[in-house]
Amino acid sequence: MWAYIGKICLNITFVIVLYIVSYTNRDSNAILQVQHLSSFFCNTRSSLNNFTDIVSLDDYWDWLQTIFVTNIRIRPWYNGGSVGNMTDFLNDKSTRIIGWSLMRQLRLSINSSCRVPPAFRTLIDSCKDSYSFSNEERRSYAPGWLATTNINYTISIRNSFVYRSSDELDSYVYWGNHGTYGSGGFVYKFLGNFDEIQENLTLLRNLTWIDERSRAVMIQLNLYNPNVKLYTSVTLLIEILSTGEVFPSFRIDPFQMYTEFHDFSSIFYMVIAIIYILFIAYFTFVEIYSIYKLKKKYFRKMRSYIEWSMINCSWAGVGVYISRYNEAQRIGRYVNSTNGFQYINFQFATYLNDVLTFLLGFCCFSGTIRLLQLFEIYPRINIFSRTLHRGFKDIAAFTMMYFLLFSAFVILFYLLFVSKMISCSSILLTAGMLFEMILLKFDTTDLQDSDPFLGPFVFTLFIYFCVFVCFTMFIVIITDHFRHVRREIRNKETNQPGILAFIIGDISKRLGLGNASAKVHPQESPVIVITRSDPPTPIEQLPGKVDELILALDRVHTVCKRLDEMIGLESNETLVDATFHPQQRRRRKKHVVY
Template identity: 45%
Template sequence: LWLSIFSRPPSTQFTRVQRCTCCFVLLFVSMFLNIMYYDLTNEAKSTGRPSLSFGSLYITPQQIIIGMIVELFGLIPSLLLVQLFRRTRPRQQQQSPLRQALSKANENIENSVDCPKKNRKGTLMFPWWCIFIAYGLCILLIGVSILFIIARGIEFGDEKTQKWLTSILSGFFSSLLLTQPLKIVSLAIVFACFCRKSNDDQEVNELLDDDYAELKPDEEYLHSTKKKSLFTLRSASRAHRLNEEEIVYLRHQRLKHMQMWAIIREVVLYLCFISFLYVVIYSNRDVNAFQQVDHLRKYFLNTRQSNFDYTKISTIDQYWSWLENSFVNQLRAQEWYNGDPPRNLTGYIDDKSNRLIGWATMRQLRVKAASCQMQHPIYSTCEYDYSFSQEDKRSYAPGWTNQTTQVYNAFIQKAFTYQSGDELDTYVYVGDYASYASGGYVYEYRGRSSDLQSNLSQLHQLGWIDDQTRAVIIQLTLYNPNVQLFTAVTVLAEFFSSSGVLTSSRFEPINLYAFTSAYQLVCTIVYMLLICYFMWIEIRLLFELRLKYFHRFWSYVQVGIITCSWTSVGIYIWRCKESQRIGELFSKTNGYVYINLQFASYINDVLSNLLSFCCFFGTVQLIKLCRYNQRLCLFIHTLQYSAKELLSFSFMFAVVFMSFVCLFYLLFIAKLPECSSLLGTAQMLFEMTLMKFDAYQLSGAAAFLGPFCFSLFVIFVVFICLSMFLSIIGDNFRRVRANLNGKTNGMFDFMFETFQRWAGLRTVTEEDIYSERDARMREEYYDPIERFPDKMDKLLEALNRIYMNQTVEGSVIKHTKP
């Protein structure tokens, strides 16, 4: 039945639409019966009844009965609907071609439309209105099947429903491609050899002669209509030769059709590619990542309590207060709200949702106490800003002394001992003020909550954070089993040599589980196959175009997609190996070991950046598909015409903008936080360009220079530079639009018209034929007077250009004469 949609014999009135409808009824009824009896075969194994087994194949009598019931109940409605469609008479009885020919040959013969039709023996036919009953039964069966499939799927649950879908799809395709064709071939051989009727050919010929429907103007026979006439010895049709104009027109139409199908193939292929690209990229993003990060940021930074708000810390004492009163209590699960102890929550933090992997660490980086560059009578040593060369790497006794007689526990002594990055499994960290090395002095948050409190108090008393401290980095790894997300938490406090504390934090969710579903794996494989196909196309274009290949903008976009995709594959394999290492370490220790996800987060960031650029390039290339529409193509051509002018304008704008960046940075570096760095100043000026800036800040910083510099920037950048930019775009847009007015591609209109005819939304009338013929004649034989205004405009432009050149040459000659 499925294959008959594509191999419909011409001698039947059972249309392809009706066949497709019967196929869908059979599919949905089979799915309904399959899901109703699904998993009953597994229950049959536990009944203990006699069964037959061949290795892993297990067959019971109940399974055989269920299979027969499903096949029988699925075959009956499908068979009845097929017969109902096949035996329904057409609404209007049409004349046979022979009768039409006879009626045209002899005008005196009465019209034979009402002639009674010869009934066939043994053929049961239904009235024409039974077609509505057949379609109604199809809709009813499909609707009831969908309703019960949804209800049963909700009862099964997600996992069991996926197993059922896998079994039904595999069974459907194996039946369609293997078992059913073999069954059809076997039955066809049996019926052809033993059950063939003698009047089959006669019935087919009668059906072709009498019952074949009359063709509409936009239809044609799918089989040969040539017949030998019994009344004439000559052929009834004469050869009709086409003239040269008609051949050119038909060749042009054929080229349009070929171009149309090439465009359709390109659009469909690229839409499939961009769909798989989006699936691969967005499957690497978890929808719960933002909620996880937002919760942890509010939880650890404690922004809801003003006394212990980490973002408002400005002194060392405030930092110790936050550590001792807020942070240390959040690392261990405390009692519930009703006073019950936190049972089965060992290793969880106080939110009772995230488990701490191993323990948290607090790493300090210090600078050496060096002699002051300028001799001062009071201070002989100074502590400068952090750098790799100024980092202190010596080990000390508690209290930053060379030796001490007092005994401390191992965690306190270890906090004053320098450890390298290889020993700590840490890496370089980039902060807001400086980049910090991988080593340092580390305190580990291990033990009970009371022990942590006492250790922090001792570190505070010993002055673990002093004037030589430049950064304190707290790192911990969390795992949320509810959403299966790892989170690398880094809380940084940077201490300046000029006093003051700058706090920052990073919460990076990482999904270390690759291919959580078979759908993601299939989409990834198909996406890489498409990348290989695009690589083959680009390599072929490179050999064909040679150096001209690099003059095309879309070549760089395509190369960017291919490069980022293959680089992403390498980074993804690297991340999988790192995930495997972390997973093995986690399974061996059950989470009671320190695991640093800093390196995994770096790899994940690189992968995210590459996938983001893939998504960017792939989405930008959608503009390439707009080149077939004249209006949408204006944007691309405008940018092409404006390229040189925009390049010159960009250079001029960069010079002007950088001069204002230097001006604002040097004037307001100590007065405005936005001007504390060059990057912040540039960001502020971009906001001023968009007129989204509070000018009162500049007035408060400098009563005269603030408003003066602001006005100067608005005049030169906003009024002059932006006006020049808009003028360049506007002039080239008008030029492109004028050039395209006489060069209409019409491909999009041709495709839309072809689709309307194919879908039956528009039929070809005589007026369309005549109008198309007239348009063709006007294109070939146009009146020259219609082009006269354009020719005159070009002539005036040429004369004006010649006059201007002569004027300039004359003035130059006058000035050169003595």
Template identity: 45%
Template structure:
């Protein structure tokens, strides 16, 4: 019992340390920082300059000229005072821009149309195979000499029409809502005075820098809020689809580079690393002992998940600390006037957050192992074991039915319902319907007859019949386990009661006091069967002593009679 309690306490301490480290990696200020920047840049309160409502290229240029440009430079205060000591800050006068913002464009090549009777050339959606990689002169022309271009345009305009690789730009691939875009492209840098930037944007608009071949425009900038010590990577993506349509999206990623904000967090991290090393040694010994059988144990897989995620998180912590040191020294050397792209850091931070989440998940799941003697948990586990084969058979049947409805809804409503525009979104919609979360008016608007008919058939077959079968399988397993006697279901309660009595956190009741007194009396006057051989030996020794004493007395009497 005490070994189980000791193991329980050790793992409870480990789980507490894991939660402290995981939750201290996040800060509440991240939400407020993101919420502020979204309202600040998206400008949703002004319908004419609302980024989320951009539908055409002209709308995008309007947002750039009338909203975005004025926001990335600190303007005068409300009382017309100059923004003293705010050089490099954006107009909210709280966040400092690291370097400058960049606007990168990715283009697709023109190709011959499959049907040339209407039009000869077509432009497909963006992909790595049809990406435009040639350099052009302003206006996307090739017939003007470089000397004439240098005389008519500034270097920033000329550079905006020159193709640059991701290595030159220090950028990486970006995943959008409708495609994945490489780190290459044509870049314009928002550098210089505000008046120069406005004139350059007007010139780029006239030169049709964004045209029919454009497939994505990505604006990236990095901000630093010294009040809460948070870096923020800001990305604006505008996607152009070949089927027509402009789709804007944004991403605000706050980053906390400070790994250890207090001595307590540092101590907890060191103790946590010691726990991981201890668990790693134990699992290696078990692997050597059990060999391949080790991987057939459920709790072994959980422990592997905890150890692997923890070790990877520690490596990322070290990398992030080095990255923070590099950025700090670079910022100090240049006074912030250098372009720093945190795109890779954002990706790594997302991986770290996922690893910490899986660590907490696996750690909490393993905690069930130490309360496995609980009656409800035993019934739950035994029920799952009993119905495993039935659930597997049901899963195959349900998958076939679900795939049939997936094909039906996708083929019928792919052009009329947004949630059926792709197979993945259609599957998501059907799962929501299965959970009784839906809006039936979409199907009625798509087709007055087929919409309600298919929806009704799905509800009857999947929701009513299939889910009823699933519940019946679980109910049958539950009743079978409930009728089966379960041993050792009160061990956890017994251990807890003994532990509380030992620590004097709980006073025994009258029946327990009588039971303790009775056990003491029985231990004094009633011997267990294991002591029977010793008692026999004591009896024989007593008889032997009596016999010897009698012989001595007889010898004395004989001598006295003589």
């Protein structure tokens, strides 16, 4: 019993430490920072020059010159007062730019693989392919995308037509909604005052810096808010597809960096992290010893996979945390040496922070599920895992069947509506749309507009088979196994005392409290246990109902026969005697009066 109590205390302490490590890695001000910057840069609160509403390159240039440039350069106060020593802050007067912001473009090479079909070569000179790493432009040009020029442009304009590699930019691959883009490109830096930037952007627009060969234009800037001590990486991306469409998207990633350990909160976080590592090392040793001891039996338990998922995520999180700490130290040293006036890319630090967040989330998920193991001695709390274990084969067979059925509908919807609905433009988007239909979150307007007959028809088939029929089958499987497990638990509880009474009784016995022990021990104070069996199902009641029906029909037949005899005056037997069962009538035969 004491070993069980020790196991409870150990696991609860581990979960508390895990929660502290995970939740101190997040900041409640992060969502406020994201909301502020999204409305600040994207102008999401207005219908005019909204970044998310951009549909053409003209809209993009207008937003760039009216909204973005106005916000990255601090302006005087509302009363015309000077802003003082805040020249490197945004126009919100609370967030500082680290270095400068830059605009990077990725283009198609002139020698791209796109070829015009022979039937149209007399009408069309060239075509533009989709972006890929193989056809990316890596050559430098003069302003206007020319080989040479005699016009004397400023150095900012000339450099914006020169290709920069990832080593020069300290950048990484970026994943957009419609493609994956390289780490190099043609870069324009937002340097100078407000008027200079406006002039440069107007000149770039006239020189068609963004043209038909452009496939992605992203603005990257790195910020620091001293009020909430948050670093923020902002990326504003427009993707220009080969079809001519323009798709805007943005990503704002706030994160913390623990670069110093002189304050109490940082020291406490470091101590908690060390305790967490010791816990993981102990659990790793226990699981390795269990594998050595149980051999193949170890891998037959679901608990083993939960343990190793938590252990693997934890060790991976330790490695990512160390990498993020080293990156934070590098950024801190660079910012201190340059006083924040030089550009530095936060992209790698952002990726590390995202991966660490994912790993900590899965660790919390697995660690919380581990707490269910503490209640294995109490069957009612363990009824969930026992039900799944008992019905594993049926659930696995149903899962395979449902996966095939769902895949068939995904393929059907994709092939029917791939060119008619944006939600069916890819296999993954189609699967996501059907999954929302399963959750009863759907709008059939697009399906009906795509095809007045096929849309509602396939939608009805999907709802009928994948929602009504399959969900009913799944509920029946779970309910049947749950009923059997509950019956087994009730049968065991009749011969076993409750877990609380057992613990209190054992503690009282060890402390020498005889009276207290007698009150809770089941042998000292017997309790009459009334067991109630589960109500019989309709299937179980069927044989008895059939017997009752046969007996009722036999009675009706006997009554009708006796009535015929009474009407024929063949005997003087009363009508009450005729209603008895034939066996009972034979026993009462001596009382019949003829």
